[in-house]
Amino acid sequence: xxxxxxxxxxxxxxxxxxxxxxxxxxxxxxxxxxxxxxxxxxxxxxxxxxxxxxxxxxxxxxxxxxxxxxxxxxxxxxxxxxxxxxxxxxxxxxxxxxxxxxxxxxxxxxxxxxxxxxxxxxxxxxxxxxxxxxxxxxxxxxxxxxxxxxxxxxxxxxxxxxxxxxxxxxxxxxxxxxxxxxxxxxxxxxxxxxxxxxxxxxxxxxxxxxxxxxxxxxxxxxxxxxxxxxxxxxxxxxxxxxxxxxxxxxxxxxxxxxxxxxxxxxxxxxxxxxxxxxxxxxxx
Amino acid sequence: xxxxxxxxxxxxxxxxxxxxxxxxxxxxxxxxxxxxxxxxxxxxxxxxxxxxxxxxxxxxxxxxxxxxxxxxxxxxxxxxxxxxxxxxxxxxxxxxxxxxxxxxxxxxxxxxxxxxxxxxxxxxxxxxxxxxxxxxxxxxxxxxxxxxxxxxxxxxxxxxxxxxxxxxxxxxxxxxxxxxxxxxxxxxxxxxxxxxxxxxxxxxxxxxxxxxxxxxxxxxxxxxxxxxxxxxxxxxxxxxxxxxxxxxxxxxxxxxxxxxxxxxxxxxxxxxxxxxxxxxxxxxxxxxxx
Numbered sequence: 067x068x069x070x071x072x073x074x075x076x077x078x079x080x081x082x083x084x085x086x087x088x089x090x091x092x093x094x095x096x097x098x099x100x101x102x103x104x105x106x107x108x109x110x111x112x113x114x115x116x117x118x119x120x121x122x123x124x125x126x127x128x129x130x131x132x133x134x135x136x137x138x139x140x141x142x143x144x145x146x147x148x149x150x151x152x153x154x155x156x157x158x159x160x161x162x163x164x165x166x167x168x169x170x171x172x173x174x175x176x177x178x179x180x181x182x183x184x185x186x187x188x189x190x191x192x193x194x195x196x197x198x199x200x201x202x203x204x205x206x207x208x209x210x211x212x213x214x215x216x217x218x219x220x221x222x223x224x225x226x227x228x229x230x231x232x233x234x235x236x237x238x239x240x241x242x243x244x245x246x247x248x249x250x251x252x253x254x255x256x257x258x259x260x261x262x263x264x265x266x267x268x269x270x271x272x273x274x275x276x277x278x279x280x281x282x283x284x285x286x287x288x289x290x291x292x293x294x295x296x297x298x299x300x301x302x303x304x305x306x307x308x309x310x311x312x313x314x315x316x317x318x319x320x321x322x323x324x325x326x327x328x329x330x331x332x333x334x335x336x337x338x339x340x341x342x343x344x345x346x347x348x349x350x
Numbered sequence: 351x352x353x354x355x356x357x358x359x360x361x362x363x364x365x366x367x368x369x370x371x372x373x374x375x376x377x378x379x380x381x382x383x384x385x386x387x388x389x390x391x392x393x394x395x396x397x398x399x400x401x402x403x404x405x406x407x408x409x410x411x412x413x414x415x416x417x418x419x420x421x422x423x424x425x426x427x428x429x430x431x432x433x434x435x436x437x438x439x440x441x442x443x444x445x446x447x448x449x450x451x452x453x454x455x456x457x458x459x460x461x462x463x464x465x466x467x468x469x470x471x472x473x474x475x476x477x478x479x480x481x482x483x484x485x486x487x488x489x490x491x492x493x494x495x496x497x498x499x500x501x502x503x504x505x506x507x508x509x510x511x512x513x514x515x516x517x518x519x520x521x522x523x524x525x526x527x528x529x530x531x532x533x534x535x536x537x538x539x540x541x542x543x544x545x546x547x548x549x550x551x552x553x554x555x556x557x558x559x560x561x562x563x564x565x566x567x568x569x570x571x572x573x574x575x576x577x578x579x580x581x582x583x584x585x586x587x588x589x590x591x592x593x594x595x596x597x598x599x600x601x602x603x604x605x606x607x608x609x610x611x612x613x614x615x616x617x618x619x620x621x622x623x624x625x626x627x628x629x630x631x632x633x634x635x636x637x638x639x640x
Binding site for chain 2: 080082083084087088090091094095098099234244342343344345346347348349350
């Protein structure tokens with residue numbers, strides 16, 4: 067598969083954004099949601115990909131470069147380019163960073179389970195990175211800022227309680243193709259915006275190969291399905307391939323659990339999140 | 351108000367704390383003081399300015415009763431200038447209303463209980479609030495006014511009824527969350543509201559004061575964009591940004607008379623015809639067997 071057309075191909079018009087407007091809202095969101103709960107700082111796992119790089123740019127603008135800590139947490143098989151891209155973002159923004167090689171703790175665990183497949187190994191790494199982010203957040207009195215975009219969240223293309231875990235997420239309502247637009251407008255290095263998206267959980271991993279479709283096409287389908295509530299029949303009439311529609315709808319449906327709290331057995335008259343409903347920003 | 355018929359109004363485009371009435375009352379006092387220093391005679395706060403918007407199960411905890419010390423504290427805000435603010439009102443039979451309160455000279459002059467409670471998409475008001483059952487205008491020291499809270503203005507009949515009561519001014523406190531990202535300069539919601547407010551002002555030949563809040567609640571942003579519009583539909587004052595601000599405007603109240611002479615839409619309005627036709631529509635709807 068060729069490199070994604072993140073900047074070269076025209077963007078599907080309904081998903082085009084005014085980057086300045088979105089930037090203003092997201093910078094305001096980070097400032098407001100961090101400070102009103104009594105924090106000044108955030109930590110993030112900076113992979114060197116476009117999502118976490120974009121969040122680093124937004125958080126730096128919102129909170130100042132001294133209030134952001136980038137965690138760079140490579141495993142021995144990680145693409146060296148991921149690390150060097152992350153370091154370039156750190157240098158460009160002038161933010162703090164902490165680099166920890168997670169190989170020892172991952173390998174210590176996996177040594178007992180040599181049969182563990184790529185998914186188990188990848189999940190273990192994603193969750194190891196999560197525990198480091200949460201530990202550093204306590205040590206540094208910071209919130210963990212999330213980097214999952216809307217396309218990933220809808221497809222469930224992430225590790226629950228791993229990279230999907232965070233206290234606040236500024237980009238969870240932006241599709242991948244919108245992340246590209248905003249990242250480009252904010253000055254994220256072009257090489258990062260243009261490289262093939264990868265979770266980098268194993269050598270040569272590619273989001274688009276693994277998902278089987280290009281983000282450009284997935285986002286168009288999700289736009290009609292989610293934003294416009296097209297039916298399956300209407301999507302077919304729109305020209306989308308039936309197998310493509312079926313697969314994307316299946317992913318959205320089957321991964322709903324990743325977007326919710328654990329299901330709680332109903333017993334009392336006021337069960338958390340069902341009939342005990344308070345805003346998160348309660349009293350803020 | 352000055353002797354030449356000019357009225358200085360102020361819109362307090364604020365960011366209330368969610369579910370903290372005490373802190374918000376203190377902030378209201380500061381904004382009232384600031385508005386009074388500008389010489390404003392009328393100060394408008396946004397919808398639910400005393401409590402914040404997405405209250406959910408905090409609604410009962412945030413409520414006040416009309417006959418209470420809390421209400422007297424609010425009335426005391428209006429000794430120097432008239433004040434419109436938003437609060438949760440609990441009726442004696444324990445229904446909770448999303449209400450807009452008009453205070454003048456230390457007294458409660460009028461209460462509007464929001465009639466149209468949005469319950470769709472990101473909104474869930476009917477789960478927590480009881481709906482108001484009337485649109486009434488009232489006399490203020492500056493002419494006849496009517497209040498509509500946010501979603502109320504998305505129903506044409508609400509402003510129409512107030513118009514036929516002869517209002518000079520419609521006051522709309524709002525907590526409108528921003529959504530609709532495109533390549534446009536502004537959010538889709540901001541564009542829609544500005545269009546509706548201007549349309550009402552021009553169609554009904556009345557001043558229109560729209561005060562929207564700012565800030566974030568559980569990730570939702572409120573876009574501000576408060577507006578003062580003249581009876582010819584022209585924007586007199588507008589705050590485009592989503593930051594806390596006191597939006598000031600001077601209204602020449604005689605503009606209403608001048609506009610209605612130039613454009614006698616209200617004179618030509620056929621109230622009886624409208625009532626008859628609506629009655630017929632209602633009758634025909636209820637006659638349908640299924």
